[in-house]
Amino acid sequence: MRQSKLFTKTRKEAPKDEVSKNAQLLIRAGYVHKEMAGVYTFLPLGLRVLNKVTNIIREEMDAIGGQEIFMPSLQSPELWKKTDRWNNEAVDVWFKAALQAGGEVGFGWTHEEDVTELMTQQVRSHKDLPCYVYQVQNKFRNEVRAKSGIMRTREFFMKDLYSFSRTQEEHDAFYEKCSDAYKRIFSRLGIGDKTYRTFASGGAFSKFSHEFQTVSDAGEDVIYVHEEKGIAFNEEIIDDVDLKEFGVSKDELDKEMAIEVGNIFSLGTKFSEPLGLVYTDEKGKKNAVIMGSYGIGPARSMGTIVEVLSDEKGIVWPRSVAPFAIHLVELSQGVEQVKAAADVLFQKLVEQGVEVLYDDRDLRAGEKFADSDLIGIPYRVVVSARTVEEGKYELVERKTGESRKVTENELFSL
Amino acid sequence: MRQSKLFTKTRKEAPKDEVSKNAQLLIRAGYVHKEMAGVYTFLPLGLRVLNKVTNIIREEMDAIGGQEIFMPSLQSPELWKKTDRWNNEAVDVWFKAALQAGGEVGFGWTHEEDVTELMTQQVRSHKDLPCYVYQVQNKFRNEVRAKSGIMRTREFFMKDLYSFSRTQEEHDAFYEKCSDAYKRIFSRLGIGDKTYRTFASGGAFSKFSHEFQTVSDAGEDVIYVHEEKGIAFNEEIIDDVDLKEFGVSKDELDKEMAIEVGNIFSLGTKFSEPLGLVYTDEKGKKNAVIMGSYGIGPARSMGTIVEVLSDEKGIVWPRSVAPFAIHLVELSQGVEQVKAAADVLFQKLVEQGVEVLYDDRDLRAGEKFADSDLIGIPYRVVVSARTVEEGKYELVERKTGESRKVTENELFSL
Numbered sequence: 001m002r003q004s005k006l007f008t009k010t011r012k013e014a015p016k017d018e019v020s021k022n023a024q025l026l027i028r029a030g031y032v033h034k035e036m037a038g039v040y041t042f043l044p045l046g047l048r049v050l051n052k053v054t055n056i057i058r059e060e061m062d063a064i065g066g067q068e069i070f071m072p073s074l075q076s077p078e079l080w081k082k083t084d085r086w087n088n089e090a091v092d093v094w095f096k097a098a099l100q101a102g103g104e105v106g107f108g109w110t111h112e113e114d115v116t117e118l119m120t121q122q123v124r125s126h127k128d129l130p131c132y133v134y135q136v137q138n139k140f141r142n143e144v145r146a147k148s149g150i151m152r153t154r155e156f157f158m159k160d161l162y163s164f165s166r167t168q169e170e171h172d173a174f175y176e177k178c179s180d181a182y183k184r185i186f187s188r189l190g191i192g193d194k195t196y197r198t199f200a201s202g203g204a205f206s207k208f209s210h211e212f213q214t215v216s217d218a219g220e221d222v223i224y225v226h227e228e229k230g231i232a233f234n235e236e237i238i239d240d241v242d243l244k245e246f247g248v249s250k251d252e253l254d255k256e257m258a259i260e261v262g263n264i265f266s267l268g269t270k271f272s273e274p275l276g277l278v279y280t281d282e283k284g285k286k287n288a289v290i291m292g293s294y295g296i297g298p299a300r301s302m303g304t305i306v307e308v309l310s311d312e313k314g315i316v317w318p319r320s321v322a323p324f325a326i327h328l329v330e331l332s333q334g335v336e337q338v339k340a341a342a343d344v345l346f347q348k349l350v351e352q353g354v355e356v357l358y359d360d361r362d363l364r365a366g367e368k369f370a371d372s373d374l375i376g377i378p379y380r381v382v383v384s385a386r387t388v389e390e391g392k393y394e395l396v397e398r399k400t401g402e403s404r405k406v407t408e409n410e411l412f413s414l
Numbered sequence: 415m416r417q418s419k420l421f422t423k424t425r426k427e428a429p430k431d432e433v434s435k436n437a438q439l440l441i442r443a444g445y446v447h448k449e450m451a452g453v454y455t456f457l458p459l460g461l462r463v464l465n466k467v468t469n470i471i472r473e474e475m476d477a478i479g480g481q482e483i484f485m486p487s488l489q490s491p492e493l494w495k496k497t498d499r500w501n502n503e504a505v506d507v508w509f510k511a512a513l514q515a516g517g518e519v520g521f522g523w524t525h526e527e528d529v530t531e532l533m534t535q536q537v538r539s540h541k542d543l544p545c546y547v548y549q550v551q552n553k554f555r556n557e558v559r560a561k562s563g564i565m566r567t568r569e570f571f572m573k574d575l576y577s578f579s580r581t582q583e584e585h586d587a588f589y590e591k592c593s594d595a596y597k598r599i600f601s602r603l604g605i606g607d608k609t610y611r612t613f614a615s616g617g618a619f620s621k622f623s624h625e626f627q628t629v630s631d632a633g634e635d636v637i638y639v640h641e642e643k644g645i646a647f648n649e650e651i652i653d654d655v656d657l658k659e660f661g662v663s664k665d666e667l668d669k670e671m672a673i674e675v676g677n678i679f680s681l682g683t684k685f686s687e688p689l690g691l692v693y694t695d696e697k698g699k700k701n702a703v704i705m706g707s708y709g710i711g712p713a714r715s716m717g718t719i720v721e722v723l724s725d726e727k728g729i730v731w732p733r734s735v736a737p738f739a740i741h742l743v744e745l746s747q748g749v750e751q752v753k754a755a756a757d758v759l760f761q762k763l764v765e766q767g768v769e770v771l772y773d774d775r776d777l778r779a780g781e782k783f784a785d786s787d788l789i790g791i792p793y794r795v796v797v798s799a800r801t802v803e804e805g806k807y808e809l810v811e812r813k814t815g816e817s818r819k820v821t822e823n824e825l826f827s828l
């Protein structure tokens with residue numbers, strides 16, 4: 001895409017009320033636009049990144065047998081009263097509105113009730129199980145405070161998968177399979193080495209749940225990390241855990257701030273019992289289905305990548321989620337021949353299927369480089385009078401700042 | 415995908431309170447699940463169709479220079495008060511909720527205000543224009559009645575594009591370009607021959623707006639069609655139009671019920687003036703930007719396809735939006751060799767990149783065929799003892815019912 005056509009502009013300053021680093025950088029670089037506290041628009045560059053994050057999550061969920069659906073935001077009070085989660089004392093993040101046709105609706109902040117009721121129409125026999133259903137869907141949370149940029153918003157996308165199993169063993173096996181998929185996801189997102197499977201409080205049906213926590217000063221959680229073993233414990237449970245069970249002692253653990261980028265939870269029959277989700281087993285006996293829920297926030301993950309990987313010049317995207325692979329910058333300074341050479345290279349890259357943002361704007365080199373560093377595309381390719389003369393291009397890696405001369409063919413295989 | 419693994423089931427009956435044909439068929443075939451009146455979940459098959467419809471719309475919007483963004487549902491009262499569209503007397507479809515942090519929020523039913531305010535931060539000079547911004551985003555309408563299945567829902571996806579132009583001529587040219595793109599979209603969706611560009615009431619800035627209306631008894635609108643000229647007039651304006659201008663007389667027009675699948679609207683400076691969206695022209699003078707809005711409902715289009723193209727046996731998808739290209743049905747009736755042959759063919763089709771739903775369920779032929787007709791995939795391929803013996807497959811076209819024998823290679827290029 002030609003940057004001269006991109007309707008967004010970079011900005012020198014973020015809004016004064018924006019305190020989080022991720023939102024400051026994303027706003028300045030033109031990825032997101034702040035509507036109000038905790039509410040953002042995704043601009044073309046931002047939507048490209050968000051879609052790439054989401055597609056990585058989708059691929060991994062499909063690979064473990066997930067079937068994608070899309071459930072509505074609007075939720076019926078009758079449904080949520082069955083599990084005692086409608087009233088504001090039990091759940092303090094509801095948005096609720098009056099329905100003109102009479103009554104009230106809520107705006108979904110999670111979907112356990114909804115998906116359980118849906119499955120009562122699909123599951124009859126043990127032959128219908130196990131099954132795994134997920135969605136990438138916009139949720140609403142009526143947060144009192146929202147100050148972490150795109151990491152804690154009042155409206156957000158969530159990938160939520162729900163598992164439906166016949167036995168505890170079947171559930172446990174999938175739980176570990178999904179945990180492994182989560183590790184692959186965070187690794188592909190470029191934050192795998194900073195993200196720990198973290199023991200957190202469980203519920204009536206399991207001693208622990210697990211969070212995936214990425215170490216960062218911007219985090220809202222405190223965790224205790226055992227780096228070598230690659231595990232961590234949420235502060236909320238650290239005093240209740242027998243650390244010996246895990247072969248560690250508290251003084252081996254590092255206390256860190258961390259961002260919760262995902263969580264997995266054994267639900268047992270907490271939802272299937274009150275909502276009547278049962279299956280008939282081989283002996284004709286009816287049993288409540290055993291459930292689990294598995295969440296990842298794509299926008300929160302995107303914000304975490306910015307928090308963890310950016311530097312003083314701007315954002316540093318991993319190749320896997322970068323809006324473009326190459327930032328092609330022409331420094332023609334009015335020389336037609338250089339401009340033409342850059343145009344030709346842009347065209348060739350597009351034809352080769354390389355995702356390229358082409359800075360064809362009539363600006364000084366310093367401004368272009370500053371914007372390029374801020375936007376954070378992995379590779380910058382410069383076309384100038386000198387590179388045209390040499391027949392090679394200057395390639396700069398955003399992450400390391402390392403620069404080298406490359407041929408056209410090397411660019412196609414970047 | 416193996417149908418035995420698909421978690422949704424077909425149903426003999428739709429819910430009793432579901433009066434619309436589109437929802438009855440889509441529910442029975444397992445495409446959607448009804449949550450409450452006017453609120454549906456898209457199940458795996460339904461989401462596949464919806465995504466295909468949406469991607470056709472995206473391709474055509476990108477082709478005319480549209481840049482995709484994603485704006486939030488949550489809307490600030492302050493913004494909408496500037497255009498006098500916050501109060502319930504002016505707009506009777508708002509969902510509104512109290513914000514825990516204080517104040518109120520609305521849930522977007524359209525985004526003119528929001529996108530105009532966004533553009534005030536991006537547009538300065540005439541060099542920044544024209545530009546075209548669109549999204550595919552979930553909207554909310556607090557409808558008093560919802561009885562048209564997925565065609566009029568309280569929560570729905572909308573593709574809304576907004577154009578920003580310097581002059582009326584520049585606006586008019588894009589308006590026609592977008593109208594042409596809409597014609598291509600409805601043609602690709604398989605409803606082009608029943609869809610008319612329809613003159614409808616304009617506003618302060620144009621005599622007419624245009625709707626794209628698909629002739630169907632399930633429609634909520636009345637239009638007057640001139641089939642030969644390929645134009646139509648909405649009943650709401652028929653008596654105010656000088657039909658001579660269009661070279662037609664009223665007795666040449668057929669009165670029809672129709673579904674509004676799209677609309678395009680010249681907004682002039684209705685939003686740019688109150689919200690301060692101006693640009694500086696070549697002479698240094700500030701002018702209000704001239705806007706247009708262009709909507710298509712992907713789910714409504716999907717419902718319209720079902721209304722218009724289905725038959726007494728079920729849904730008939732056009733190839734372009736069908737969830738799968740081929741419905742592979744094995745009639746092994748316990749013969750291992752036939753089952754194995756079907757498995758091999760399924761694997762080969764998948765490897766060739768053909769989208770195939772494989773009915774590998776242990777059911778009678780009659781049940782499988784009835785389900786296949788209901789689901790409406792364009793081509794059905796049967797593998798039975800007879801076809802294995804002959805070394806050819808039986809191919810049935812869903813639309814015509816025509817059957818012929820084909821080789822494996824013919825299937826790959828369907």
